[in-house]
Amino acid sequence: MTDNMTRLRVGQGYDVHRLVEGRKLILGGVHIPSELGLLGHSDADALLHAVTDAVLGACAMGDIGTHFSDTDPQFEGADSGLLLKNVIEKARVKGFKLLNVDSTLICQSPKLAPHMAAMHQSLSTLCGLPLDAVNIKAKTNEKLGYLGRKEAIEAQAVVLMVKGA
Amino acid sequence: MTDNMTRLRVGQGYDVHRLVEGRKLILGGVHIPSELGLLGHSDADALLHAVTDAVLGACAMGDIGTHFSDTDPQFEGADSGLLLKNVIEKARVKGFKLLNVDSTLICQSPKLAPHMAAMHQSLSTLCGLPLDAVNIKAKTNEKLGYLGRKEAIEAQAVVLMVKGA
Amino acid sequence: MTDNMTRLRVGQGYDVHRLVEGRKLILGGVHIPSELGLLGHSDADALLHAVTDAVLGACAMGDIGTHFSDTDPQFEGADSGLLLKNVIEKARVKGFKLLNVDSTLICQSPKLAPHMAAMHQSLSTLCGLPLDAVNIKAKTNEKLGYLGRKEAIEAQAVVLMVKGA
Ligand SMILES: [Mg+2]
């Protein structure tokens, strides 16, 4: 029984990207209307990057930077949803199955409330999980620090996975 | 067996509130003597808010802001212990049981050491868990950033839950 | 069956230390060549401190500060690997077994990529876990805040544990 539970794995992810002019804001695979967007080599989707890192972490497969170099031209402007799906597939090949995902977006602006349902649906689809095994929370940083000054958006994620079917 | 383990869920929470004059400092449901207290619509108990968000996250029930609006007059000065108990009860109705809670307070001042045992007892009671399934860690931020300047207190939490009895 | 799963525990850890001149940089028990090192009473290994706190958290055994006071002369310059091993042994005595560890280092400089394999091996050995149950992720903070200004290094960790054999 305990032997069985030893197949469980937890993983965590953190990401932050700068908010700048002239970029689209993409979070959880969803385009969010905004004067500012996240800066990065790919589409800079901080939420999907944090979830991707959490999956890699649970499977002991390193981190997003080792799988998708941010100097590799093929990932310039990359759709981070494809990166997440690629990582979940690599994990599946190794025998890992995702059980659930929880996450937090720390974003002073724009307001994310009107987009939470779309992000939830998008992240569930990308993860191949039902809606009731995926969660996104959102909050401001109470105007504290660079997050509070709207200079960046942070994402945090945690996942539970099980190895071997 | 694996089917059984697929009922497990992990959740995480993050919260930060500003330290200001003229407010009580409430953490983990415990009043801590302090010249400064946390600013917020409710009692601003960052620790209970982080735990509440972690529970909601594990159950895919959104976030604390969607359950208890910070513009709703009925939650002005609210006891965050009641909000946490409300969320745990909502989760129970959906079939979710809390297994354990771990958390961290990042607080440069005041010293929390004299109050850790009381917070531990309070959080255990609020969660309906034995003391050995609940943990609170505390530390300074090495005088770095807004936490290090005593402008705010941050809380982090993680929970494990299981669905279906 | 559910009774069995109630023996599972999740824990999380956070640590940050200042980067200063005249100190060695030790991360994950590995000496990393660097002009700056982490400031602290012990060897200031933020990664091992975060993992140690996560283990203590999962077992509801408090935090690293209560086990190893940072004013106690016996821990001046202490090898944090010994502290982590001590905590894992204390947990084992209480019946807790570590299942997996995931972690993130947020470090703007120096580059950690050349040292990831050595840190991975070191952390696995310290935890008594195979390499495929231990993970370290590394990233910059996109030049944001004190982490982005190379004033400090942050570590985050999460662990899964099971009680009773
Ligand atoms: Mg990123």
Ligand SMILES: [Mg+2]
């Ligand atoms: Mg709050």
Ligand SMILES: [Mg+2]
């Ligand atoms: Mg430390």
